[in-house]
Amino acid sequence: MGIEEAAPSGFLLTTLEKAVGLTRKASMWPVTFGLACCAIEMMATGTPRFDISRFGMEVFRASPRQADLMIVAGRVSQKMAPVVRQVYDQMAEPKWVISMGVCASSGGMFNNYAIVQGVDHIIPVDVYLPGCPPRPEMLLNAILTLHEQVRNEPLGVNRQEAARAAEEAAMTATPTSQMKGLLR
Numbered sequence: 539m540g541i542e543e544a545a546p547s548g549f550l551l552t553t554l555e556k557a558v559g560l561t562r563k564a565s566m567w568p569v570t571f572g573l574a575c576c577a578i579e580m581m582a583t584g585t586p587r588f589d590i591s592r593f594g595m596e597v598f599r600a601s602p603r604q605a606d607l608m609i610v611a612g613r614v615s616q617k618m619a620p621v622v623r624q625v626y627d628q629m630a631e632p633k634w635v636i637s638m639g640v641c642a643s644s645g646g647m648f649n650n651y652a653i654v655q656g657v658d659h660i661i662p663v664d665v666y667l668p669g670c671p672p673r674p675e676m677l678l679n680a681i682l683t684l685h686e687q688v689r690n691e692p693l694g695v696n697r698q699e700a701a702r703a704a705e706e707a708a709m710t711a712t713p714t715s716q717m718k719g720l721l722r
């Protein structure tokens with residue numbers, strides 16, 4: 539009798555999914571990217587006091603092609619929006635995004651024409667982190683939350699399709715006229 543018949547239904551796929559989830563969450567590298575004051579707290583997360591290297595993530599990659607996590611740390615200006623999108627597009631698949639601080643998540647106190655009112659207008663976000671600025675411990679908590687999501691993510695999900703749907707939903711909820719033409 540083969541293992542497929544002996545094992546409960548879905549056993550092999552579930553085991554493979556768990557293994558893939560574990561390796562993905564344990565091999566996450568952030569891209570070097572900071573936009574405003576929140577980035578100072580993100581940098582502090584890499585210091586020995588907070589020690590992001592406990593999770594094997596201390597190597598902030600200088601090339602998006604070697605990174606699979608973008609931490610959007612700070613407000614996104616209209617001028618920077620295409621740059622953020624280009625860096626995101628160049629990152630390796632599968633990739634994840636943490637929106638760090640109220641400015642990145644919703645524009646924060648900058649309710650004006652110069653600031654994108656939420657980075658989810660241009661890229662999909664997996665974890666929103668509140669605060670102004672969030673402390674390094676809060677960023678570590680967001681990273682652990684993301685790890686948990688990645689560990690339990692089923693295989694075969696079309697993340698690109700889900701990402702495009704999330705962008706469309708954000709744009710429909712709060713249209714940003716300057717973002718026209720940025721989405722594909």
Ligand code: SF4
Pocket residue numbers: 574575576611612613638639640641642646669670671672
């Ligand atoms: S949330 Fe606060 S600390 Fe972060 S970018 Fe905005 S103003 Fe700066």
